Amino acid sequence: MCRNIRVLYNFDPPATSEEVRSAALQYVRKVSGMNKPSQANEAAFDRAVHEIAHLTQHLLEDLVTAAAPKDREVEAERRRARAVARFG
Numbered sequence: 001m002c003r004n005i006r007v008l009y010n011f012d013p014p015a016t017s018e019e020v021r022s023a024a025l026q027y028v029r030k031v032s033g034m035n036k037p038s039q040a041n042e043a044a045f046d047r048a049v050h051e052i053a054h055l056t057q058h059l060l061e062d063l064v065t066a067a068a069p070k071d072r073e074v075e076a077e078r079r080r081a082r083a084v085a086r087f088g
Contacts, residue, residue, distance in 0.1 A: 012069035024053035
């Protein structure tokens with residue numbers, strides 16, 4: 001799947017609607033193979049982003065876990081460390 005899509009579940013504070021929309025946009029781009037749709041496909045593309053973001057928000061609200069919420073800053077630092085190790 002697309003490397004730009006990040007885990008949004010079980011963070012403190014919870015994922016924002018903008019983060020959910022960004023993940024939905026990346027998903028639709030990946031599945032459709034389009035970074036920017038043509039005018040003929042723009043309505044379908046935008047509708048898909050909106051619907052996937054809506055469903056993702058419901059999913060995140062409905063999931064339950066006994067695990068403690070993850071810290072955003074700690075996870076971001078881990079991603080940066082992996083990037084340095086991977087790309088130098």
